[in-house]
Amino acid sequence: MGLDDRKLAVLRAIVEDYVATQEPVGSRALVERHQLGVSPATVRNDMAVLEEEGYIRQPHTSAGRVPTDRGYRLFVDRLSRVKPLSPAERRAIERFLLGAVDLDDVVHRTVRLLAQLTRQVAVVQYPSLARSSVRHLELVPISTTRLMLVMIADTGRVEQRLVEMPGPIPADDVTDLRRLVNEKLVDTRLSETPPLVQALVDEVSPDLRPAMATLSSVLLETLVERHEERIALAGTANLTRGGLLDFQGSLRPILEALEEEVVLLKLIGEVEESSMRVRIGDENEIDNLRAASVVSTGYGPGSTIVGGLGVLGPTRMDYPGTIATVRAVARYVGDLLAQN
Amino acid sequence: MGLDDRKLAVLRAIVEDYVATQEPVGSRALVERHQLGVSPATVRNDMAVLEEEGYIRQPHTSAGRVPTDRGYRLFVDRLSRVKPLSPAERRAIERFLLGAVDLDDVVHRTVRLLAQLTRQVAVVQYPSLARSSVRHLELVPISTTRLMLVMIADTGRVEQRLVEMPGPIPADDVTDLRRLVNEKLVDTRLSETPPLVQALVDEVSPDLRPAMATLSSVLLETLVERHEERIALAGTANLTRGGLLDFQGSLRPILEALEEEVVLLKLIGEVEESSMRVRIGDENEIDNLRAASVVSTGYGPGSTIVGGLGVLGPTRMDYPGTIATVRAVARYVGDLLAQN
DNA sequence: GACTGGCACTCGCTACAGTCGAGTGCCAGG
DNA sequence: CCTGGCACTCGACTGTAGCGAGTGCCAGTC
Numbered sequence: 001m002g003l004d005d006r007k008l009a010v011l012r013a014i015v016e017d018y019v020a021t022q023e024p025v026g027s028r029a030l031v032e033r034h035q036l037g038v039s040p041a042t043v044r045n046d047m048a049v050l051e052e053e054g055y056i057r058q059p060h061t062s063a064g065r066v067p068t069d070r071g072y073r074l075f076v077d078r079l080s081r082v083k084p085l086s087p088a089e090r091r092a093i094e095r096f097l098l099g100a101v102d103l104d105d106v107v108h109r110t111v112r113l114l115a116q117l118t119r120q121v122a123v124v125q126y127p128s129l130a131r132s133s134v135r136h137l138e139l140v141p142i143s144t145t146r147l148m149l150v151m152i153a154d155t156g157r158v159e160q161r162l163v164e165m166p167g168p169i170p171a172d173d174v175t176d177l178r179r180l181v182n183e184k185l186v187d188t189r190l191s192e193t194p195p196l197v198q199a200l201v202d203e204v205s206p207d208l209r210p211a212m213a214t215l216s217s218v219l220l221e222t223l224v225e226r227h228e229e230r231i232a233l234a235g236t237a238n239l240t241r242g243g244l245l246d247f248q249g250s251l252r253p254i255l256e257a258l259e260e261e262v263v264l265l266k267l268i269g270e271v272e273e274s275s276m277r278v279r280i281g282d283e284n285e286i287d288n289l290r291a292a293s294v295v296s297t298g299y300g301p302g303s304t305i306v307g308g309l310g311v312l313g314p315t316r317m318d319y320p321g322t323i324a325t326v327r328a329v330a331r332y333v334g335d336l337l338a339q340n
Numbered sequence: 341m342g343l344d345d346r347k348l349a350v351l352r353a354i355v356e357d358y359v360a361t362q363e364p365v366g367s368r369a370l371v372e373r374h375q376l377g378v379s380p381a382t383v384r385n386d387m388a389v390l391e392e393e394g395y396i397r398q399p400h401t402s403a404g405r406v407p408t409d410r411g412y413r414l415f416v417d418r419l420s421r422v423k424p425l426s427p428a429e430r431r432a433i434e435r436f437l438l439g440a441v442d443l444d445d446v447v448h449r450t451v452r453l454l455a456q457l458t459r460q461v462a463v464v465q466y467p468s469l470a471r472s473s474v475r476h477l478e479l480v481p482i483s484t485t486r487l488m489l490v491m492i493a494d495t496g497r498v499e500q501r502l503v504e505m506p507g508p509i510p511a512d513d514v515t516d517l518r519r520l521v522n523e524k525l526v527d528t529r530l531s532e533t534p535p536l537v538q539a540l541v542d543e544v545s546p547d548l549r550p551a552m553a554t555l556s557s558v559l560l561e562t563l564v565e566r567h568e569e570r571i572a573l574a575g576t577a578n579l580t581r582g583g584l585l586d587f588q589g590s591l592r593p594i595l596e597a598l599e600e601e602v603v604l605l606k607l608i609g610e611v612e613e614s615s616m617r618v619r620i621g622d623e624n625e626i627d628n629l630r631a632a633s634v635v636s637t638g639y640g641p642g643s644t645i646v647g648g649l650g651v652l653g654p655t656r657m658d659y660p661g662t663i664a665t666v667r668a669v670a671r672y673v674g675d676l677l678a679q680n
Numbered sequence: 681g682a683c684t685g686g687c688a689c690t691c692g693c694t695a696c697a698g699t700c701g702a703g704t705g706c707c708a709g710g
Numbered sequence: 711c712c713t714g715g716c717a718c719t720c721g722a723c724t725g726t727a728g729c730g731a732g733t734g735c736c737a738g739t740c
Contacts, residue, residue: 024732026731026732026733027732027733028731028732029731038683038684039683039684039685040684040732041683041684041685041686041734041735042682042683042684044732044733044734045682045683045734047733048733048734058732058733060690060691060692060732061689061690061691061692061732061733062689062690062691062692062730062731062732062733063691063692063731063732063733064731064732064733101501101502101562102501102502103502135482136480136481136482136488138478138480138490140476140478140490140492141476142475142476142492148476148492148498150478150480150490150498150500152480152482152488156502158488158490158500160490160498160500161441161442162441162442162443162496222441234599235599236576236595236598236599237592237595237596237599239595240590240591240592240595250580251580251591252577252580255576255577255579255580256577258576259574259575259576259577364703366702366703366704367703367704368702368703369702378712378713379712379713379714380703380713380714381705381706381712381713381714381715382711382712382713384703384704384705385705385712387704388704388705398703398704400719400720400721401703401704401719401720401721402701402702402703402704402718402719402720402721403702403703403704403720403721404702404703404704405703
């Protein structure tokens with residue numbers, strides 16, 4: 001039952017070799033490539049134990065061993081040190097993110113950078129509105145009965161929505177409405193806003209009430225309930241790396257999952273603390289992703305978290321490298337946000 | 341050299357059967373499934389001619405025939421009638437697009453709808469800024485030295501950009517700047533704007549000049565030159581339909597192409613009149629897409645065009661059906677935009 | 681008791697030969 | 711000009727055989 005140090009070393013060697021070569025690794029190859037100091041036969045015995053415990057398995061009777069999800073888990077938890085990034089990588093990150101002018105720009109650059117560095121599919125969540133505060137609300141008249149509502153959040157998020165008013169609305173009224181919503185909502189967290197928004201209707205003079213009613217319902221609906229969350233994606237072409245051996249032959253389920261915002265949010269949006277999260281194969285709740293692994297973390301200015309980011313790839317991935325990259329990128333993005 | 345009616349009928353039959361079954365079609369099967377009124381031997385002779393002319397080819401010596409890109413082209417140009425949509429489909433389109441509240445919403449719904457109806461990859465370009473006029477420009481103070489510039493276009497497009505001012509800027513100045521840019525730019529086409537924007541600097545009092553200078557350079561850079569164009573994409577999972585037989589075995593180049601905004605724009609953005617455009621296999625300028633076909637068209641309110649939309653699929657696609665769907669969706673979206 | 685060398689065994693992979701059949705091209709006759 | 715017939719091609723499939731990587735087990739050694 002107990003796994004002594006050598007057995008763990010064997011497991012580590014198997015994972016490393018398999019990740020590098022993509023081929024089942026046998027006992028002979030193992031002793032040749034790693035300084036284990038024992039013979040193949042001994043390694044075979046250790047392998048038998050590791051297999052019995054469910055950390056590795058044989059695709060075919062006469063083939064080498066391949067790590068199982070459980071094996072990768074053990075590897076990640078106990079056998080790997082996070083690789084420090086090379087200075088070149090650090091510089092690449094800085095250079096890439098430095099020119100960003102905009103939240104949009106930051107997110108797009110980040111997601112492409114992540115995809116490029118990890119050579120996997122990258123996902124970046126925009127700063128969540130639920131974790132943002134209102135910085136400013138703007139009302140712009142579009143026609144006599146239409147307003148454009150623009151909300152700017154402290155995280156840099158900007159959301160707009162067309163509002164169809166119940167009747168013509170004079171410029172003075174727009175000014176009043178603008179002043180009022182700003183007075184009441186600026187600096188509040190959007191997640192705590194609903195009661196405040198509902199109360200707005202009672203604050204206005206009777207003739208403005210219908211206008212404020214639609215306005216507040218739009219605010220609630222759009223900014224709190226609906227597409228609240230935004231997501232950027234890049235690097236789907238990386239899924240074809242490893243030529244269909246990964247993902248048990250079909251990209252279908254993966255691509256389908258990546259098209260669903262809800263799924264993506266589940267993947268990287270559920271971050272509470274800034275800790276790194278690694279989900280390997282079967283550990284994924286989403287059925288379509290049972291053949292994939294996800295490495296994700298939260299990011300934000302300083303130690304607060306405003307959103308999540310991460311990458312998705314085959315279970316057979318370079319975990320130490322990926323984890324290091326994801327962590328580093330998240331940190332840089334956080335610093336960038338802190339400057340604003 | 342001349343292709344008589346029967347030969348054309350044979351070509352049509354080959355295309356239809358191949359599209360339906362995905363398998364090379366032989367002379368026997370052809371006379372059985374289509375009422376051609378002649379024997380297989382005759383069909384074989386016709387096939388020989390069609391092959392000589394480059395409209396069909398044999399994957400292997402002892403296999404049936406498969407249309408070439410040139411064959412599809414002839415089919416599309418002369419042999420197919422556009423299928424009218426079924427009432428059910430029309431209803432689906434209407435239902436799907438009716439609830440849209442927003443340009444963003446319209447575009448997202450449209451792209452998903454297109455992907456779903458055609459079962460292919462759908463691409464929708466947001467209304468091009470170059471084809472839009474300025475409806476309103478808003479300046480929102482974010483901090484003492486930062487403004488958020490929001491531009492609302494007549495097409496519904498909304499763009500925002502953070503502007504870092506050269507120095508602190510008092511509220512009155514913001515008001516002045518706002519009034520001025522609106523005065524000069526509202527109702528002008530953005531494509532014709534650059535000289536106007538440059539002239540702005542000379543219109544202001546000397547103390548506002550530095551502020552206006554950065555503002556106008558940001559306007560130029562962001563709204564005219566840079567990410568000017570936006571694109572929505574859906575249905576990439578549909579690429580895996582037809583199990584790797586389409587796209588000669590590798591999705592790689594396709595997925596890569598779809599990640600490049602520039603490429604997508606080239607695909608669907610180059611629409612002048614509202615005519616339907618069909619590019620088949622080799623006709624595509626983009627090398628990565630030589631194994632695919634693209635059906636695209638312009639859309640916009642009434643007969644003007646503000647952007648493009650279309651789908652991408654295997655050369656072996658149902659052209660009449662796809663063309664009909666793309667056209668219908670474009671028309672509905674145009675109508676929707678006309679209402680605003 | 682732990683490790684090792686040796687050995688028999690398993691089984692996927694590749695190569696090769698043989699068969700089958702869909703489909704073709706061609707030709708002679710209607 | 712069309713058709714039926716016929717010889718031919720060649721890919722797909724099947725079965726067999728040999729190879730070799732890799733294993734599990736066992737007896738022997740330190």
